[in-house]
Amino acid sequence: MDEISTGLIQAVWLIASLDPEVMEIAGRSLAITLASTALACVIAVPLGGLIHFQDFYGRRPLINLIQTLYSLPTVIVGLLVFLFISRSGPLGSLDLLFTPQGMVVGQTVLILPIIVGLTISALGGVNPQIRETALSLGATRSQAIVAIVGEARPAVLAAVLLGFGRALSEVGVAMMIGGNIRGYTRILTTAIALQTSMGNIELSMALGIILLSISLVVNLLMARLRGD
Amino acid sequence: MDCRTFKIALSLLGVALLCSSAAADGDRLRLVTTTSLYDTGLLDVIKERFEEKYNVTLDIVSKGTGIAIELGERGDADVIMVHDKIREIKFVEDGHGLERRCVAYNYFYVLGPASDPAGIRGLSPSEAFLAIMEKGRNDPGNICFVSRGDDSGTHAREKLIWKDVGFNASEFNRSEEWYTEAGTGMGATLVMANEKSAYTLCDMSTFMAYQGEIDLEALVTEGDELLNVYVAIPVSPITHPGVNCEDAMNFVDFLVSEEGQGIIGDYAKDGKTLFFKAAGNCDIIGCSPDICAVPTSGCPAEA
Numbered sequence: 229m230d231e232i233s234t235g236l237i238q239a240v241w242l243i244a245s246l247d248p249e250v251m252e253i254a255g256r257s258l259a260i261t262l263a264s265t266a267l268a269c270v271i272a273v274p275l276g277g278l279i280h281f282q283d284f285y286g287r288r289p290l291i292n293l294i295q296t297l298y299s300l301p302t303v304i305v306g307l308l309v310f311l312f313i314s315r316s317g318p319l320g321s322l323d324l325l326f327t328p329q330g331m332v333v334g335q336t337v338l339i340l341p342i343i344v345g346l347t348i349s350a351l352g353g354v355n356p357q358i359r360e361t362a363l364s365l366g367a368t369r370s371q372a373i374v375a376i377v378g379e380a381r382p383a384v385l386a387a388v389l390l391g392f393g394r395a396l397s398e399v400g401v402a403m404m405i406g407g408n409i410r411g412y413t414r415i416l417t418t419a420i421a422l423q424t425s426m427g428n429i430e431l432s433m434a435l436g437i438i439l440l441s442i443s444l445v446v447n448l449l450m451a452r453l454r455g456d
Numbered sequence: 457m458d459c460r461t462f463k464i465a466l467s468l469l470g471v472a473l474l475c476s477s478a479a480a481d482g483d484r485l486r487l488v489t490t491t492s493l494y495d496t497g498l499l500d501v502i503k504e505r506f507e508e509k510y511n512v513t514l515d516i517v518s519k520g521t522g523i524a525i526e527l528g529e530r531g532d533a534d535v536i537m538v539h540d541k542i543r544e545i546k547f548v549e550d551g552h553g554l555e556r557r558c559v560a561y562n563y564f565y566v567l568g569p570a571s572d573p574a575g576i577r578g579l580s581p582s583e584a585f586l587a588i589m590e591k592g593r594n595d596p597g598n599i600c601f602v603s604r605g606d607d608s609g610t611h612a613r614e615k616l617i618w619k620d621v622g623f624n625a626s627e628f629n630r631s632e633e634w635y636t637e638a639g640t641g642m643g644a645t646l647v648m649a650n651e652k653s654a655y656t657l658c659d660m661s662t663f664m665a666y667q668g669e670i671d672l673e674a675l676v677t678e679g680d681e682l683l684n685v686y687v688a689i690p691v692s693p694i695t696h697p698g699v700n701c702e703d704a705m706n707f708v709d710f711l712v713s714e715e716g717q718g719i720i721g722d723y724a725k726d727g728k729t730l731f732f733k734a735a736g737n738c739d740i741i742g743c744s745p746d747i748c749a750v751p752t753s754g755c756p757a758e759a
Binding site for chain 1: 486517531643698
Protein backbone atom coordinates (compact mmCIF):
# COMPACT_ATOMS: atom_id res chain seq x y z
CA MET A 229 0.00 0.00 0.00
CA ASP A 230 2.84 2.30 0.94
CA GLU A 231 4.48 1.95 -2.48
CA ILE A 232 1.21 2.65 -4.25
CA SER A 233 0.50 5.85 -2.32
CA THR A 234 4.07 7.14 -2.60
CA GLY A 235 3.89 6.33 -6.31
CA LEU A 236 0.79 8.46 -6.65
CA ILE A 237 2.36 11.34 -4.74
CA GLN A 238 5.53 11.12 -6.80
CA ALA A 239 3.53 11.07 -10.04
CA VAL A 240 1.70 14.24 -9.08
CA TRP A 241 5.00 15.82 -8.09
CA LEU A 242 6.76 14.83 -11.33
CA ILE A 243 3.90 16.29 -13.37
CA ALA A 244 3.50 19.42 -11.24
CA SER A 245 7.22 20.21 -11.18
CA LEU A 246 7.50 19.60 -14.95
CA ASP A 247 10.57 17.41 -14.38
CA PRO A 248 12.50 17.97 -17.65
CA GLU A 249 13.55 14.37 -18.24
CA VAL A 250 10.06 13.03 -17.53
CA MET A 251 8.49 15.68 -19.78
CA GLU A 252 10.95 14.82 -22.53
CA ILE A 253 10.20 11.09 -22.25
CA ALA A 254 6.45 11.70 -22.17
CA GLY A 255 6.69 14.03 -25.17
CA ARG A 256 8.70 11.46 -27.12
CA SER A 257 6.18 8.74 -26.24
CA LEU A 258 3.37 10.90 -27.53
CA ALA A 259 5.21 12.00 -30.70
CA ILE A 260 6.23 8.48 -31.69
CA THR A 261 2.79 7.04 -30.96
CA LEU A 262 1.00 9.84 -32.84
CA ALA A 263 3.31 9.35 -35.80
CA SER A 264 2.77 5.61 -35.93
CA THR A 265 -0.99 5.95 -35.41
CA ALA A 266 -1.25 8.58 -38.14
CA LEU A 267 0.91 6.51 -40.50
CA ALA A 268 -1.10 3.36 -39.76
CA CYS A 269 -4.32 5.33 -40.22
CA VAL A 270 -3.34 6.68 -43.61
CA ILE A 271 -2.56 3.15 -44.79
CA ALA A 272 -5.19 1.16 -42.92
CA VAL A 273 -8.41 3.12 -43.35
CA PRO A 274 -8.32 3.22 -47.19
CA LEU A 275 -7.11 -0.39 -47.18
CA GLY A 276 -10.00 -1.42 -44.92
CA GLY A 277 -12.40 0.43 -47.22
CA LEU A 278 -10.95 -1.29 -50.26
CA ILE A 279 -11.36 -4.72 -48.69
CA HIS A 280 -14.91 -3.90 -47.60
CA PHE A 281 -16.17 -2.50 -50.90
CA GLN A 282 -14.40 -4.90 -53.26
CA ASP A 283 -15.59 -8.42 -53.77
CA PHE A 284 -12.68 -10.66 -54.60
CA TYR A 285 -11.61 -14.28 -54.26
CA GLY A 286 -10.14 -14.99 -50.82
CA ARG A 287 -11.70 -11.97 -49.14
CA ARG A 288 -13.06 -13.95 -46.18
CA PRO A 289 -9.77 -15.79 -45.40
CA LEU A 290 -7.95 -12.45 -45.70
CA ILE A 291 -10.24 -10.89 -43.10
CA ASN A 292 -9.71 -13.92 -40.86
CA LEU A 293 -5.97 -13.50 -41.21
CA ILE A 294 -6.16 -9.78 -40.37
CA GLN A 295 -8.25 -10.55 -37.29
CA THR A 296 -5.78 -13.24 -36.21
CA LEU A 297 -3.02 -10.64 -36.34
CA TYR A 298 -4.83 -8.64 -33.62
CA SER A 299 -3.05 -10.88 -31.15
CA LEU A 300 0.36 -10.49 -32.73
CA PRO A 301 2.76 -10.35 -29.74
CA THR A 302 4.69 -7.09 -29.59
CA VAL A 303 8.02 -8.88 -29.18
CA ILE A 304 7.39 -10.85 -32.37
CA VAL A 305 6.72 -7.62 -34.28
CA GLY A 306 9.87 -6.24 -32.65
CA LEU A 307 11.87 -9.29 -33.69
CA LEU A 308 10.58 -9.26 -37.29
CA VAL A 309 11.19 -5.56 -37.78
CA PHE A 310 14.59 -5.97 -36.09
CA LEU A 311 15.59 -8.70 -38.57
CA PHE A 312 14.61 -6.40 -41.46
CA ILE A 313 16.33 -3.22 -40.30
CA SER A 314 19.41 -4.71 -38.62
CA ARG A 315 22.59 -3.84 -40.54
CA SER A 316 22.75 -7.50 -41.60
CA GLY A 317 19.10 -7.41 -42.72
CA PRO A 318 17.58 -6.49 -46.09
CA LEU A 319 16.83 -2.88 -45.04
CA GLY A 320 20.03 -2.45 -43.03
CA SER A 321 21.29 0.42 -45.16
CA LEU A 322 18.42 2.64 -43.95
CA ASP A 323 20.03 2.75 -40.48
CA LEU A 324 16.67 2.57 -38.72
CA LEU A 325 17.62 0.28 -35.85
CA PHE A 326 17.76 2.02 -32.46
CA THR A 327 16.21 5.22 -33.84
CA PRO A 328 12.81 6.86 -33.18
CA GLN A 329 11.95 6.44 -36.88
CA GLY A 330 12.52 2.70 -36.56
CA MET A 331 10.16 2.64 -33.58
CA VAL A 332 7.49 4.37 -35.66
CA VAL A 333 7.84 1.69 -38.32
CA GLY A 334 7.59 -1.09 -35.73
CA GLN A 335 4.54 0.36 -34.00
CA THR A 336 2.86 0.97 -37.35
CA VAL A 337 3.28 -2.70 -38.26
CA LEU A 338 1.93 -3.63 -34.84
CA ILE A 339 -1.32 -1.65 -35.07
CA LEU A 340 -2.05 -1.93 -38.81
CA PRO A 341 -4.06 -5.17 -38.50
CA ILE A 342 -6.24 -3.72 -35.72
CA ILE A 343 -7.15 -0.57 -37.63
CA VAL A 344 -7.67 -2.40 -40.96
CA GLY A 345 -9.78 -5.10 -39.33
CA LEU A 346 -11.91 -2.79 -37.24
CA THR A 347 -12.42 -0.43 -40.20
CA ILE A 348 -13.82 -3.36 -42.15
CA SER A 349 -16.10 -4.22 -39.21
CA ALA A 350 -17.14 -0.58 -38.87
CA LEU A 351 -18.12 -0.33 -42.53
CA GLY A 352 -19.87 -3.69 -42.34
CA GLY A 353 -21.92 -2.40 -39.43
CA VAL A 354 -23.48 0.42 -41.46
CA ASN A 355 -27.12 -0.23 -42.30
CA PRO A 356 -27.17 -1.52 -45.93
CA GLN A 357 -30.27 0.57 -46.60
CA ILE A 358 -28.11 3.70 -46.58
CA ARG A 359 -26.28 2.48 -49.65
CA GLU A 360 -29.49 1.49 -51.39
CA THR A 361 -31.22 4.74 -50.47
CA ALA A 362 -28.28 6.77 -51.73
CA LEU A 363 -28.19 4.84 -55.00
CA SER A 364 -31.96 5.08 -55.46
CA LEU A 365 -31.77 8.84 -54.89
CA GLY A 366 -29.45 9.00 -57.86
CA ALA A 367 -26.09 8.98 -56.13
CA THR A 368 -23.13 7.59 -58.04
CA ARG A 369 -21.27 4.60 -56.64
CA SER A 370 -18.50 6.76 -55.16
CA GLN A 371 -21.04 9.14 -53.61
CA ALA A 372 -22.65 6.13 -51.95
CA ILE A 373 -19.27 5.04 -50.57
CA VAL A 374 -18.73 8.52 -49.10
CA ALA A 375 -22.16 8.31 -47.44
CA ILE A 376 -21.35 4.92 -45.90
CA VAL A 377 -17.92 6.02 -44.71
CA GLY A 378 -19.45 9.12 -43.15
CA GLU A 379 -21.98 6.95 -41.35
CA ALA A 380 -19.20 4.68 -40.01
CA ARG A 381 -17.01 7.54 -38.80
CA PRO A 382 -17.51 7.05 -35.03
CA ALA A 383 -16.66 3.34 -35.26
CA VAL A 384 -13.59 4.05 -37.43
CA LEU A 385 -12.41 6.66 -34.94
CA ALA A 386 -12.82 4.06 -32.18
CA ALA A 387 -10.60 1.70 -34.19
CA VAL A 388 -7.95 4.40 -34.54
CA LEU A 389 -8.14 5.12 -30.83
CA LEU A 390 -7.64 1.44 -30.03
CA GLY A 391 -4.60 1.39 -32.29
CA PHE A 392 -3.26 4.48 -30.56
CA GLY A 393 -3.73 2.84 -27.17
CA ARG A 394 -1.91 -0.31 -28.23
CA ALA A 395 1.00 1.70 -29.65
CA LEU A 396 1.24 3.93 -26.58
CA SER A 397 1.24 1.06 -24.12
CA GLU A 398 3.42 -1.49 -25.89
CA VAL A 399 6.93 -2.18 -24.68
CA GLY A 400 8.21 -5.05 -26.86
CA VAL A 401 8.74 -3.12 -30.09
CA ALA A 402 10.04 -0.03 -28.30
CA MET A 403 12.61 -2.09 -26.40
CA MET A 404 13.83 -4.17 -29.35
CA ILE A 405 13.78 -1.49 -32.04
CA GLY A 406 14.41 1.60 -29.91
CA GLY A 407 16.84 0.11 -27.43
CA ASN A 408 15.73 2.46 -24.63
CA ILE A 409 18.53 4.96 -25.33
CA ARG A 410 18.37 7.83 -22.87
CA GLY A 411 17.56 11.13 -24.55
CA TYR A 412 16.91 9.47 -27.92
CA THR A 413 14.62 6.45 -27.91
CA ARG A 414 13.55 6.19 -24.30
CA ILE A 415 9.76 6.36 -23.97
CA LEU A 416 7.42 5.91 -21.03
CA THR A 417 7.01 2.14 -21.28
CA THR A 418 10.71 1.37 -21.66
CA ALA A 419 11.54 3.82 -18.88
CA ILE A 420 9.07 1.97 -16.66
CA ALA A 421 10.70 -1.36 -17.51
CA LEU A 422 14.14 0.07 -16.72
CA GLN A 423 13.13 1.74 -13.47
CA THR A 424 11.40 -1.43 -12.31
CA SER A 425 14.50 -3.50 -13.01
CA MET A 426 16.54 -0.94 -11.08
CA GLY A 427 14.23 -1.28 -8.11
CA ASN A 428 12.72 2.24 -8.35
CA ILE A 429 9.14 1.10 -7.89
CA GLU A 430 7.66 4.50 -7.03
CA LEU A 431 9.12 6.17 -10.11
CA SER A 432 7.75 3.35 -12.28
CA MET A 433 4.31 3.87 -10.79
CA ALA A 434 4.55 7.59 -11.42
CA LEU A 435 5.52 7.07 -15.06
CA GLY A 436 2.62 4.66 -15.47
CA ILE A 437 0.20 7.26 -14.16
CA ILE A 438 1.59 9.84 -16.59
CA LEU A 439 1.08 7.37 -19.45
CA LEU A 440 -2.55 6.88 -18.45
CA SER A 441 -3.02 10.65 -18.18
CA ILE A 442 -1.81 11.08 -21.77
CA SER A 443 -4.26 8.42 -22.87
CA LEU A 444 -7.05 10.20 -21.01
CA VAL A 445 -6.31 13.55 -22.67
CA VAL A 446 -6.16 11.96 -26.14
CA ASN A 447 -9.45 10.17 -25.44
CA LEU A 448 -11.16 13.39 -24.43
CA LEU A 449 -9.88 15.16 -27.55
CA MET A 450 -11.12 12.31 -29.73
CA ALA A 451 -14.49 12.41 -27.99
CA ARG A 452 -14.81 16.07 -28.98
CA LEU A 453 -13.80 15.23 -32.53
CA ARG A 454 -16.48 12.53 -32.61
CA GLY A 455 -19.09 14.77 -31.07
CA ASP A 456 -19.06 17.59 -33.60
CA MET B 457 -13.69 8.77 -42.00
CA ASP B 458 -14.23 12.02 -43.88
CA CYS B 459 -11.72 14.31 -45.52
CA ARG B 460 -11.27 16.50 -42.49
CA THR B 461 -10.25 13.68 -40.15
CA PHE B 462 -7.94 12.37 -42.83
CA LYS B 463 -6.30 15.78 -43.11
CA ILE B 464 -5.87 15.95 -39.35
CA ALA B 465 -4.17 12.54 -39.42
CA LEU B 466 -1.87 13.64 -42.24
CA SER B 467 -0.85 16.86 -40.53
CA LEU B 468 -0.27 15.02 -37.25
CA LEU B 469 1.94 12.61 -39.14
CA GLY B 470 3.95 15.50 -40.55
CA VAL B 471 4.39 17.20 -37.20
CA ALA B 472 5.34 13.98 -35.43
CA LEU B 473 7.87 13.01 -38.10
CA LEU B 474 9.44 16.45 -37.84
CA CYS B 475 9.66 16.13 -34.07
CA SER B 476 11.18 12.67 -34.14
CA SER B 477 13.77 13.50 -36.77
CA ALA B 478 14.80 16.88 -35.35
CA ALA B 479 17.28 15.31 -32.96
CA ALA B 480 18.82 12.93 -35.44
CA ASP B 481 21.61 15.17 -36.70
CA GLY B 482 25.33 14.80 -36.03
CA ASP B 483 27.50 11.74 -35.51
CA ARG B 484 26.27 9.03 -33.21
CA LEU B 485 28.25 6.29 -31.56
CA ARG B 486 26.30 3.21 -30.53
CA LEU B 487 27.52 1.41 -27.45
CA VAL B 488 25.80 -1.84 -26.51
CA THR B 489 26.66 -2.71 -22.95
CA THR B 490 26.01 -5.19 -20.19
CA THR B 491 23.32 -4.01 -17.77
CA SER B 492 25.49 -3.75 -14.65
CA LEU B 493 27.64 -0.96 -16.10
CA TYR B 494 24.55 1.01 -17.10
CA ASP B 495 22.07 0.41 -14.28
CA THR B 496 24.61 1.63 -11.71
CA GLY B 497 24.81 5.01 -13.47
CA LEU B 498 28.52 4.73 -14.28
CA LEU B 499 28.02 5.05 -18.02
CA ASP B 500 25.93 8.20 -17.61
CA VAL B 501 28.96 9.88 -16.06
CA ILE B 502 31.29 8.51 -18.74
CA LYS B 503 28.87 9.62 -21.48
CA GLU B 504 28.80 13.18 -20.21
CA ARG B 505 32.58 13.52 -20.02
CA PHE B 506 33.18 11.70 -23.31
CA GLU B 507 30.70 13.87 -25.22
CA GLU B 508 32.31 17.00 -23.78
CA LYS B 509 35.64 15.97 -25.29
CA TYR B 510 34.52 14.55 -28.62
CA ASN B 511 31.88 15.93 -30.95
CA VAL B 512 29.67 12.87 -30.99
CA THR B 513 26.48 11.64 -29.32
CA LEU B 514 26.93 8.41 -27.40
CA ASP B 515 23.83 6.17 -27.65
CA ILE B 516 23.86 3.58 -24.89
CA VAL B 517 21.83 0.41 -25.37
CA SER B 518 21.84 -1.64 -22.18
CA LYS B 519 21.35 -5.40 -22.65
CA GLY B 520 22.96 -8.58 -21.39
CA THR B 521 26.39 -9.72 -22.60
CA GLY B 522 24.81 -12.39 -24.84
CA ILE B 523 22.67 -9.97 -26.82
CA ALA B 524 25.44 -7.33 -26.85
CA ILE B 525 27.75 -9.79 -28.59
CA GLU B 526 24.94 -10.86 -30.94
CA LEU B 527 24.32 -7.22 -31.92
CA GLY B 528 28.05 -6.77 -32.45
CA GLU B 529 28.12 -9.82 -34.71
CA ARG B 530 25.30 -8.34 -36.80
CA GLY B 531 27.07 -4.99 -37.12
CA ASP B 532 24.34 -3.23 -35.11
CA ALA B 533 26.77 -1.94 -32.48
CA ASP B 534 29.83 0.27 -32.97
CA VAL B 535 31.44 -0.76 -29.70
CA ILE B 536 30.47 -3.25 -26.99
CA MET B 537 31.24 -3.50 -23.27
CA VAL B 538 30.81 -7.02 -21.90
CA HIS B 539 32.12 -9.47 -19.31
CA ASP B 540 32.53 -13.00 -20.62
CA LYS B 541 36.13 -13.74 -21.57
CA ILE B 542 35.46 -16.89 -23.59
CA ARG B 543 32.88 -15.27 -25.87
CA GLU B 544 34.90 -12.05 -26.11
CA ILE B 545 37.95 -13.87 -27.42
CA LYS B 546 35.80 -15.76 -29.94
CA PHE B 547 34.16 -12.47 -31.00
CA VAL B 548 37.56 -11.00 -31.86
CA GLU B 549 38.91 -14.23 -33.41
CA ASP B 550 35.86 -14.47 -35.68
CA GLY B 551 36.70 -11.04 -37.03
CA HIS B 552 33.73 -9.16 -35.55
CA GLY B 553 35.73 -7.26 -32.95
CA LEU B 554 39.00 -5.42 -33.49
CA GLU B 555 40.73 -5.72 -30.13
CA ARG B 556 39.85 -6.37 -26.50
CA ARG B 557 40.72 -3.82 -23.84
CA CYS B 558 40.27 -4.58 -20.15
CA VAL B 559 38.84 -1.40 -18.62
CA ALA B 560 37.35 -2.21 -15.23
CA TYR B 561 36.70 -5.01 -12.78
CA ASN B 562 34.93 -5.96 -9.62
CA TYR B 563 33.74 -9.23 -8.11
CA PHE B 564 30.78 -11.53 -8.18
CA TYR B 565 29.27 -12.42 -4.83
CA VAL B 566 27.42 -15.58 -3.88
CA LEU B 567 24.31 -14.26 -2.12
CA GLY B 568 21.99 -16.15 0.15
CA PRO B 569 19.61 -15.75 3.09
CA ALA B 570 21.19 -14.63 6.37
CA SER B 571 20.26 -17.96 7.99
CA ASP B 572 22.48 -19.70 5.37
CA PRO B 573 20.71 -23.10 5.45
CA ALA B 574 23.34 -24.67 3.16
CA GLY B 575 26.18 -23.45 5.38
CA ILE B 576 28.31 -21.83 2.65
CA ARG B 577 29.69 -18.92 4.65
CA GLY B 578 33.47 -18.98 4.54
CA LEU B 579 33.68 -21.64 1.80
CA SER B 580 35.35 -21.09 -1.56
CA PRO B 581 32.94 -20.30 -4.43
CA SER B 582 33.23 -23.81 -5.91
CA GLU B 583 32.70 -25.46 -2.53
CA ALA B 584 29.74 -23.17 -1.93
CA PHE B 585 28.08 -24.13 -5.24
CA LEU B 586 28.66 -27.81 -4.46
CA ALA B 587 27.14 -27.41 -0.98
CA ILE B 588 24.08 -25.60 -2.37
CA MET B 589 23.53 -28.38 -4.88
CA GLU B 590 24.00 -31.29 -2.47
CA LYS B 591 21.89 -29.80 0.30
CA GLY B 592 19.36 -28.46 -2.18
CA ARG B 593 18.81 -31.95 -3.57
CA ASN B 594 18.04 -33.21 -0.05
CA ASP B 595 15.88 -30.28 1.01
CA PRO B 596 14.57 -28.40 -2.04
CA GLY B 597 11.88 -26.73 0.06
CA ASN B 598 14.46 -24.73 2.01
CA ILE B 599 17.54 -24.54 -0.13
CA CYS B 600 17.42 -23.39 -3.71
CA PHE B 601 19.47 -21.53 -6.29
CA VAL B 602 18.14 -18.95 -8.75
CA SER B 603 20.11 -18.77 -12.00
CA ARG B 604 20.01 -15.78 -14.34
CA GLY B 605 19.28 -18.18 -17.20
CA ASP B 606 19.49 -15.41 -19.80
CA ASP B 607 22.85 -16.05 -21.48
CA SER B 608 24.34 -12.98 -19.81
CA GLY B 609 27.89 -12.65 -18.54
CA THR B 610 26.76 -13.52 -15.02
CA HIS B 611 24.94 -16.60 -16.31
CA ALA B 612 28.10 -17.62 -18.16
CA ARG B 613 30.03 -17.34 -14.88
CA GLU B 614 27.51 -19.53 -13.05
CA LYS B 615 27.91 -22.18 -15.73
CA LEU B 616 31.70 -21.92 -15.51
CA ILE B 617 31.65 -22.52 -11.75
CA TRP B 618 29.27 -25.48 -12.15
CA LYS B 619 31.62 -26.86 -14.79
CA ASP B 620 34.55 -26.43 -12.38
CA VAL B 621 32.86 -28.70 -9.89
CA GLY B 622 31.97 -31.23 -12.57
CA PHE B 623 28.37 -30.44 -13.53
CA ASN B 624 26.63 -29.25 -16.65
CA ALA B 625 24.17 -26.57 -15.55
CA SER B 626 21.93 -27.02 -18.58
CA GLU B 627 20.99 -30.46 -17.25
CA PHE B 628 19.79 -29.12 -13.90
CA ASN B 629 16.69 -27.27 -14.84
CA ARG B 630 14.37 -29.92 -16.16
CA SER B 631 14.51 -32.37 -13.32
CA GLU B 632 15.69 -30.59 -10.21
CA GLU B 633 13.46 -28.64 -7.93
CA TRP B 634 16.20 -26.69 -6.14
CA TYR B 635 17.45 -25.04 -9.36
CA THR B 636 15.39 -22.25 -10.99
CA GLU B 637 16.20 -20.29 -14.14
CA ALA B 638 14.85 -16.76 -13.89
CA GLY B 639 15.52 -15.88 -17.54
CA THR B 640 15.75 -12.19 -16.78
CA GLY B 641 18.07 -9.34 -15.78
CA MET B 642 20.13 -9.14 -12.60
CA GLY B 643 17.74 -6.84 -10.75
CA ALA B 644 14.68 -8.99 -11.40
CA THR B 645 16.67 -12.12 -10.53
CA LEU B 646 17.70 -10.57 -7.20
CA VAL B 647 14.10 -9.74 -6.38
CA MET B 648 13.06 -13.31 -7.22
CA ALA B 649 15.88 -14.88 -5.18
CA ASN B 650 14.96 -12.57 -2.32
CA GLU B 651 11.30 -13.62 -2.40
CA LYS B 652 12.31 -17.28 -2.39
CA SER B 653 15.12 -16.84 0.19
CA ALA B 654 17.34 -18.52 -2.37
CA TYR B 655 21.02 -18.44 -3.23
CA THR B 656 22.17 -16.62 -6.34
CA LEU B 657 25.27 -15.24 -8.03
CA CYS B 658 25.34 -11.46 -8.41
CA ASP B 659 27.84 -8.85 -9.50
CA MET B 660 29.03 -6.55 -6.75
CA SER B 661 27.69 -3.32 -8.26
CA THR B 662 24.10 -4.54 -8.69
CA PHE B 663 24.15 -6.03 -5.17
CA MET B 664 25.29 -2.67 -3.75
CA ALA B 665 22.54 -0.88 -5.65
CA TYR B 666 19.92 -3.23 -4.19
CA GLN B 667 21.19 -3.25 -0.63
CA GLY B 668 18.43 -2.03 1.64
CA GLU B 669 15.74 -3.33 -0.70
CA ILE B 670 16.56 -7.02 -0.32
CA ASP B 671 17.39 -9.19 2.69
CA LEU B 672 19.93 -11.45 1.00
CA GLU B 673 23.51 -11.22 2.24
CA ALA B 674 26.83 -11.65 0.47
CA LEU B 675 27.99 -14.97 1.92
CA VAL B 676 30.97 -15.73 -0.33
CA THR B 677 32.92 -12.76 -1.64
CA GLU B 678 36.42 -14.08 -2.26
CA GLY B 679 37.99 -16.50 -4.71
CA ASP B 680 39.48 -16.42 -8.19
CA GLU B 681 36.24 -17.74 -9.65
CA LEU B 682 34.50 -14.51 -8.65
CA LEU B 683 36.71 -12.06 -10.53
CA ASN B 684 34.57 -10.01 -12.94
CA VAL B 685 36.48 -8.17 -15.66
CA TYR B 686 34.73 -5.69 -17.96
CA VAL B 687 36.10 -5.34 -21.45
CA ALA B 688 35.48 -2.88 -24.31
CA ILE B 689 35.69 -4.04 -27.93
CA PRO B 690 35.24 -1.85 -31.04
CA VAL B 691 33.38 -3.62 -33.85
CA SER B 692 35.44 -4.24 -36.97
CA PRO B 693 34.66 -2.02 -39.98
CA ILE B 694 36.24 -4.68 -42.20
CA THR B 695 33.59 -7.28 -41.34
CA HIS B 696 30.86 -4.69 -40.88
CA PRO B 697 31.29 -1.72 -43.22
CA GLY B 698 29.36 1.28 -41.97
CA VAL B 699 30.12 0.98 -38.25
CA ASN B 700 31.48 4.12 -36.63
CA CYS B 701 34.99 2.84 -36.02
CA GLU B 702 36.74 6.14 -35.47
CA ASP B 703 34.52 7.22 -32.60
CA ALA B 704 34.49 3.67 -31.23
CA MET B 705 38.28 3.80 -31.01
CA ASN B 706 38.10 7.25 -29.41
CA PHE B 707 35.67 5.87 -26.87
CA VAL B 708 37.86 2.91 -25.91
CA ASP B 709 40.91 5.18 -25.77
CA PHE B 710 38.94 7.50 -23.51
CA LEU B 711 38.03 4.59 -21.21
CA VAL B 712 41.66 3.54 -20.81
CA SER B 713 42.96 7.10 -20.50
CA GLU B 714 43.88 8.49 -17.11
CA GLU B 715 40.65 10.47 -17.10
CA GLY B 716 38.48 7.47 -18.01
CA GLN B 717 40.17 5.17 -15.52
CA GLY B 718 39.80 7.89 -12.90
CA ILE B 719 36.03 8.09 -13.48
CA ILE B 720 35.71 4.30 -13.16
CA GLY B 721 37.86 4.04 -10.02
CA ASP B 722 36.25 7.02 -8.28
CA TYR B 723 32.67 6.16 -9.17
CA ALA B 724 30.75 5.50 -6.00
CA LYS B 725 27.13 5.36 -4.95
CA ASP B 726 26.17 6.23 -1.38
CA GLY B 727 29.87 6.20 -0.53
CA LYS B 728 30.38 2.65 -1.78
CA THR B 729 32.88 1.82 -4.53
CA LEU B 730 31.26 -0.20 -7.32
CA PHE B 731 34.08 -0.75 -9.80
CA PHE B 732 37.88 -0.79 -9.76
CA LYS B 733 40.03 0.55 -12.57
CA ALA B 734 42.00 -1.91 -14.66
CA ALA B 735 45.09 0.31 -14.94
CA GLY B 736 47.72 -0.78 -12.42
CA ASN B 737 45.82 -3.96 -11.55
CA CYS B 738 46.58 -6.00 -14.65
CA ASP B 739 48.21 -8.86 -12.69
CA ILE B 740 45.24 -9.19 -10.35
CA ILE B 741 42.72 -9.38 -13.17
CA GLY B 742 44.75 -11.64 -15.43
CA CYS B 743 44.90 -9.27 -18.40
CA SER B 744 48.18 -9.25 -20.29
CA PRO B 745 49.87 -5.82 -20.52
CA ASP B 746 49.18 -5.48 -24.25
CA ILE B 747 45.40 -5.49 -23.76
CA CYS B 748 45.13 -4.11 -20.25
CA ALA B 749 44.07 -0.45 -20.17
CA VAL B 750 46.28 0.54 -23.10
CA PRO B 751 45.15 2.62 -26.09
CA THR B 752 43.88 0.93 -29.24
CA SER B 753 45.97 0.69 -32.39
CA GLY B 754 43.56 2.74 -34.53
CA CYS B 755 41.07 1.94 -37.27
CA PRO B 756 42.01 -0.30 -40.16
CA ALA B 757 40.97 0.89 -43.61
CA GLU B 758 37.53 -0.39 -44.64
CA ALA B 759 37.62 -3.29 -47.05
